[in-house]
Every structure is written in structure tokens, then in C-alpha cells.
Amino acid sequence: MRSFLFSVRRDSPLAHLHVLTKLLLVLLLSVVIVRFIRTDNPDPLGATMLLALAVLLLALSGAMRWVFRSYLLVLFPALLGMALTWVIFNPDPGSGVLWRIPVYDGRIALGFSLRLGIFLVFAIVWYVVRKEVFWGLVGGLALAAIVTRLVGNPSITLARFDFFHPLAIIVSQRNLVVAVTKAIGYGAMIFVSLLLVMTSRDIEMTGAMRQLRIPYVAIFFLSTMLRSLSMALTDYTTIRQAQIARGVSLRKKNSLQLIADLAYIAVPLTATMLRRSNEVGDAVLLRGFSMQTRNPTEFHEVHPFGWVDGVVLGVCALFVILVLVFRLNFTQWAGVLL
Amino acid sequence: MHSKAQMQYGLKWNPNPPLTVPQLVAYALATGIYTILAWVGVIGLPVGVAGVSALFIAVGFGVPFAMWFGGWGLVMGFIGTAVGAGILTGLPIPVALAFGVGDVILYGSLLLMYRGLAPRFGVDPIGRDVFTPKGFIFFFIVAANLPHILGGIYGTWLLYTLGFVPPEAIPLTFSGFWLGNVIVVTVIAPILLRVLGPVVERFGLTNYGWLT
């Protein structure tokens, strides 16, 4: 069956849970994960367990194919970026430093050096020829480092003053554990959230909102918005193809030009939306909906809370109490030395 | 509202009642568009700094939407960010919802400042004069900078509180938020304001206040 923008097996375990149960599950487990990834007391084993559980449930729902197809390019760079951030910006020597790279000595020197010159020249030439910023910077840094290592770094200093404090990249056992735990925990949070997105249908959300007595006009707004997502995506895809047909991808473009191209997509997308909104508005009125509509008959929308929901929430609550109140750390409990 | 003189863009709650079904539907569809644009922006240009996207493309669309649709722009911003740039791109739900709140702060402050100050400075309250010198300067300060400082502070605080960003990375994270938004808004929003503003107005969908 289709769920939002994807599809999932009808008989999957999560399909039987109430959507509010799934939402609470996500929120509670996210709170637990925040606890697991604390800098002062990381719990990589706990984070890994939750990640594995989320992946297993997604696999049982038949949604893993969709997860990797849709999110592969975004997930891994995000997790890698998270880990690198915590290595670079968390200079905790812990019990032993593995590697120390001074990056900044706490003073700014105004002047000119061979290293700076090589870096600037390379980056500018690369941009002019290839229209790329990132690889120009990386290449410039690398070339400057190599050349100055071989021939030294002659420079002229005009002035020097203190600014901020010295910075160094420290790689220690401690901050590696923290970085990996943060990445695993963040990944677990992502997969736990995808459990809700991948296994829920819009009609469940509508039913849940009715059970919560949210005004019907608000429910109507949200369900119309959700319905419009697939229309908007189809329109976006077609418009993007029309842009390609007009030669927008014939030459290489820099990031600003790509952003501007995206802005131009908004023109036909919004025009199409305006025309559609007239027709959708008419269709809605013709069915008899009005701003005074209060409480239409409930029809295959509301999913009752079952004993399974109670059990799941109970187990989850117990887990939360163990972690937050009793400060259970699975890594320490398992005797894994960090 | 009975006279043309009263049909001014401002900050009244409900200056042109009632809210009609076609308007509600149009705002729902606009929210869908914004959600898709937010999603595409993250998927299509993933430039990450300290675990978040430094170039949040959707804000370039959210600024004009807030300026045109008043309070509904805040709803679009919340849902579009939380769902489009958040949940649908793999951001954890609590983080996505919290970022959605951040965009409500951002677009809310934008709306208050732009519509509140525009008459005082003699610029158009929905940015139709954005390509004039005065209009652009006002836009650059009030729409492309100030609200994003507030949004950047909130977003950075959020990431720090949740433990996603170390203290040492706070200046970089904030700079990424703020400057990334400035670039995106400055490139995208004026195009939309100039090109689409008159169209949206002609279809009767611009809001004179918060609700209508």
C-alpha cells in the first residue's frame, strides 16, 4: 500500500500500530538517543542497538529499498559530516592523544606568502576554467601544502596581532568514540523517524487528528496539502525536464547559477499551482465542503487504539525510564571499555 | 472592507473577511509547492556544514511566500521546512519539527519587520520594487539579513542543545546558517517577488493581513 510518497507492505508489523503510537515512539526514542549521544557519557552500544532495531523494522515493512533509493546520497554524507565535525571541533584529549594537527596559532599575520599565493592562483584559475569552487579550494590547499613542504614558505609580514585562541585538530580515543557515537545516534534518529514516514498513510494522520478533536477545517487543509504533494512533484519533474529541453544543462554552471535556475522553476510551478487551485477549489465546493463544515461522518479514518499499542508504548516508556532516570549506559553495562 | 483606500497591506489580523474555501485550497496547494521546493533544494544541492545544510534553498522561496501570504506564509514555512526539508530528507522528526518552529520565528519576524516598516520607509510592502535601489537595500537588510540572524541564533542553539554541534563549532554553524540564507534569499527571492508577485496578486491570493 502507498504511504505518503512511498509504499510499504500491508501486513508489516508497524502497519498495525496507531499513528499516534508511532509518533510517540519516535519522540521517546529520539529523547533516548539524545541521551545516548551525550558528550560526557556516550553510549555507542545503545545507539547501535536502536539503529539496528529501526533498520530491522524498516526491512520487515518492505521499505528498505525505498530508503536507500531515495536517501542514499543524503544520509551517508550527513553522517560522515557529523562525525568529522565532532572530531575537528571537539579537541578533547581524553586519556590519550592519537594525533595532533595545529591549525591556527592564535595570531593573524597580514602579509603575503608563497603558500597563500599558490592557493589563490590555483583556486582562481580552476574557477575560471572549470567553474567549480570546492575542488579549486581543495586543490589549491593541497598544491600549496606540497610546494611549500618542498621549497619552504617565503613570506612578507606587514603586521601581526592576536585573535581568538590557538586551534588544533586533536584526534584522540575519546573524541573518536564521541564522534562515532554521535554519527550512529544521529543515524538511528533518522531511521527511527523514517519508520513513521515510510509506514504511515495520510488517512491515518487524518483519523488521528479527528481523534484529537482538531477542527475539521485544519484537517481538510492538511489532507489537501498532502494530496497536492504528488501533483506538485509531477509538475516539478515535468518543468525541470522542460528546462532541460530549453538547454539549461548544456553548459557547466556554478552553484549560484544552479540556484538561479531553481528560482526560474518557481515561475511555471507557481503558475500551474494557481490554475490548479481554481479547479481544486471548485471541486471541493461541488462536493459540499464549506468553511462551516464541522464534523463529517467518520469513515474508515479512525484507527482504534489496540492492546498492541499499549504494550509497545509501555515497553518504550520503561526503556525511557531506565535510560533517563536510572541513567543506564549499555556500553558500560556490557563492560565495553572505551 | 468597503473602500479601496482600506485595501492596504499591513499587519491586521483579518482585514478582508471571510476566509473562503478557494483561498484555503490555494494556501494548501502553495504549502505543497513550498514543501516540494524545500525537499528538492536539500536533495539537489546538499552542501553540508556541521551536519546541516548550509544552503537552505527553500528559504529563498519562503521569504516571498511569507511576504505575499501573510500569516499563511508562516504555516507554509513550518510545514514546508518540517516536512519537505526535514522529514522527507531524512532529518529526525523532533529536529525537523524544531526547525519548522525556527522558520516560523524567521518568517514571522520578517513579516512584522517588512510590513511594519515598509510604509515608514516608502517601499512596497510586498516587494514589488525590489529591483529599485531603495527597494533592494530595504529588502537586503530587512528580508535577507535580520530575520536570518534570529533564525540562525535559534537554529544554532537548537543543534547545540540536542548535542549535534560541539561548542567550538557554534560560530561556524551560525555563520553557515546566516550567510547561507543571505546568499540564497538574495539570489532567489527578488526574482520571485518581481516575476510572480503581480501574478499572485492578480489571482486575488495575496493577504492584506495575517489571515486574509
Added chain:
Amino acid sequence: MVRVEGFHWRYPSFGDLAENPWTLQGIDLEIERGEFFGITGPSGAGKTTTCKAIMGIIPHGLKIPYRAYNHHLKGSVWVDGELVTGLDADGQVVDGRPLGALLGKGIVAPKGGMVLQDPETQFLRMSLLHEIAFGLQLLGLPAQEIEERVRQALAMVGLGDLADEAAYIHPNDLSGGQKQRVAIAAFLAMRPELLVLDEPTSDLDPQGKSEVIETVRMLHERHNMTVVLVEQDPEILRRFCDRIALIDEGRVRMVERADDFYRRANLLSDCGIYRFEISEIAAGAGIRLGDDLPTRIEEALACFPLNLDASWQPQDVAPAGEVLLEVRDLRYVYEDGTQALHGVNFDLYRGEVLALLGANGSGKTTVAKILNGIYRPTGGTVRVLGQDISRRSVRSQLPRHVGYVFQNPDHQIFTRRVWDEVAYGLKNLQVPADELAERVQQALQAVGLSDKADEDPLFLGKGQRQRLAVASILAMRPEIIIVDEPTTGQDYQMVSGIMELLEELHAQGNTVLIITHDMTLVANYCQRVVVLLDGRDVFSGSPRELFSQPELVRTTRLCAPQAISLSLAMRERNETFPLLLNKAEWLHALKGGKYAL
């Protein structure tokens, strides 16, 4: 059942713009209970507006600036004896000035229902079950009754086999024809007495069209429902309607019984309405059936000469010259695993107009997007100008050589000025400024939009937007131009304009690949056709060869134009009768060769 008296309507304008002109300028209509009533007219005539007025959406669903009703409407609308819309011109006095007070019950639902043109936008929910149940939920009916009515409604429109799975069927799982039938079912479930259908088949292929109209006909016959059908297709209107109204420029110009309607040739011609091809041929050749023009094949058989000069037999010109496009065993699989193309083969020669035909879902648009470089072929070989497009470096440059005009012009308008719109593609090609200006001018001239250079494309008429889309591609000077369904949803005048444009492009030496459901266009303007069925090519040859094989036409879910159908009928009586493809060939034959082809 329906009575419209002197109804005037002006759409509200917003912002600082001047008032809109009156769209309806005094509509007077009476529709009997149980009648099947047709409405036709050119685009912009006010047909849809009239339907919305009957349903009460206009004005009750709109916001009128300053509630100045006197400024926007006059007259009245009655449905089933109840006032739907009326105006008290002296009511609502503000600052001593009467703005007018709106009277009437308002929107006619659930007594009346209206099916709109676009099957996608009126599908409001995300499952079939909830789509049909929506209106019933709003009526507050008990859940058990909703369940029964949903099943009945699905059965009534021939979708009863979907009832069990209805909760899991998403709109994307349904074809256009099915979605339109669902829209009808959604109203049928509410048990209306009046059903209005506003060009419900214009976005559908011939099979979908047939499904919808047969459903409506069956409902009318079995349930004595009053039906109002807005249509352009004379075949459909004549076959199903009791009476037909012609609306033009906001007024009712004529209301006649269906058979008599299409005999008023002059008026129909003046208003730019579709006529039967047989009538046009008869009018051109001075043939009459009594005092009237024939409209049906049976009538033409009675009055057209059976014996024509057999020495002239129209010939098809075999393709010759440079092959610009070679497609061999083309296969394509979408990301979700659906195989759209199972092996397509055809060639495209320089200077020809080739039609790509087939039912919706046969793979035509997929082929077009592969040729333009948007999709990468999964298998097979495609050579454009001798280059294999499986190479990314070739594919990325294809937009220079293969232009693609999309079906919906709104999807390809990126700027707010006609001039800028045509220049958009040229800027991407980095054409120098002086050459750019010249090319833009030439392209606008070719499509007849030179005087609209400073206009806002978003506010041009649909036919003009379509021409603008063609101009935008034309300016890029591609070797091959692909045009995707340019006549869908267009009226007779727009279609004629598009056809003339295509003819002009062909005369200028352009090579055109056209995807269309319009068989008259194919018969008049295309040298060759390729027919796709379920992702494979099943026919390649001339239109004459295709349409002279009724069984092939049937299995590929196409529909032969009247001209050649008449020829085939004549051939059954006289086997030497020439196989005449279109109006021009008929007139050439009827006038003894004195009509230029």
C-alpha cells in the same frame, strides 16, 4: 430543471488592475428535466462560467471585492424551481450607494454535481474509497449507508471490480479515463438530479473518451438524470444530446435539436466550431442532402457520387533523403521498475512530419523524452544525426538538435515577457546578442505573436501560450522538433491555427515528430505514422495504409477520421473507389482534379 435568465457575470479583479470585461453578457437557457443537453462554443466563450453559474459556484464560492455585487452580476439562475442565484440591485447600501445584495440558495450540491476537465485536480483524496465517500461524509450519512452507496456508485460507472481494494487504490494507480469515471461516481453516490460535465474527455485518449461518454449515456438512460455536457467533439454531441446550445462571446447564439444544430453551417463556421468533416467536404463540393448538408456517413452515401474518375488515385510519397533519427529495439525501464518500452523501431527522415500514435500509456512521451536527452535508454540503439545517444556527452547536447514542446504550455513558461521567454533558450545556448534578437523576431513572426512581444505569457490565451512554446523551441533552431499533443483541450480555431503552423514549419523544411490523438490532423498533415501499443511499435507507414485497416485501428484503440471512413464505405459499394484520406483529396476528386492538394 434549469432556468438561466439574463445572467451577466464579470470576474473580480484584484490589485490595481482595471475591471475585467463581462464574461457572460446575458445568458438565457432552459433545460428540461431528464434532458441530455449539450453546450459548445469556442474557448473563452463562457461555457465553463455558465456551468459554474448553474452550480452556484459563481458567485457564491468567490470573494467579490467590497461585496459590490452590482458590479459583477445581473440576472438569475434557478435549479429545480429553487433560486440558486439572484440579485437585489437596491440592497446593501453603503455610503448611500447600493452595492447589491446576493440572493439565492447557493451551491447546488448535492442535488447537482459537476465533473471538471482535468481528471487529476478533482481527485481530492488519496484513496479511491475516500474519494467517493468524501461528499457522503460531508452530508453526514451513516457509515453503513456510505459503504453501500460507494459500492453502488463504483458499479454504476463500471469500476465495481475495484470496490474491495478501494481503500488502497491511489489516484496514481488509475488511468485518466478511470479517474474521470471516479469523479462521476463521486457525484452519483450523492444521488444528484443534475449532472454537469465540463469537457470531461478533452484530456483523455480515444478509449478513455469512449469509456466516459458511454458511462454518462448509460446513466442518463437508466436513471433519467438531467445531463449537461460541454464538448467540442461534434460526434459525441450529436450522438448523445437531445439539444445543443452554442455559446459565443458570453451569449447564447443558438439552441437546436442535435441533428439540426450541425446543419447551420454558416453560424458554426463564424463561431469557429468543429463541424463534421463530411459536412465540410459536401459544402466545398456543393453537395446537399435535400436542403441540408450531410453529417453522417449514411447520409453521405445517399448523396455523394459513387463513381468518380478512377484514373486519379492518390499516392503516398515514400520517405526519402537523409535519416535524422534511427531507433532500433528501444527499451526503457522507469526507476520504479515499470518497463515502458519493450522494443521500438522507426526512422525519421529530414523534412517529414511523422506522427507518433497510440493510447495513453503506450510509451509515446517516453520515446520523445529519450530523443530529447531527458531519459537515458535502458536498451537498444538510438542515433540522432548519426550519433549514439547512449553516450552521456552526446545526450547532454541533444537539446541543441532536438527541440521538445511539452503538452502543457504552463510547464514551459519561465519568464514574464514573451520576448524574454523566446530568448530564454537562446541565452542557454549562449547565442550572441544581435543574433539572439534576430532569431527571437523570426520565431515570433513564424507563430504570429510578433505583436505580443511585451505581453505577459501567463495571461495569454491557451492557444497563444501553445504557440509561444513552439516559438521558444523554434528559435533554438533544432534539426528535429517534437510536439507533444498540441491540440489537446483546444477549440477548433486553435487547432486550425496549430495545424497551419505545422504546415508552415513543414514548408520551411523543418522535421517534425508529432504526438497526437487527433486523427484528422494526422490525415491532413503527416506523411507517415508510427503506432505504439504497450511499448512496442505495431505499425509504420502512411496514414492511408493505417486507416484503411479497420481491425488495426480498432486493436490500437484509435479512431479513423470521417473522410477515410467514408471512402472505405464507398469502396464496399464500388471497389475502384479511390481511398481518399482527407478533405483536400475528396474535393480534388469530386471536382475532377480542379482542387489544389
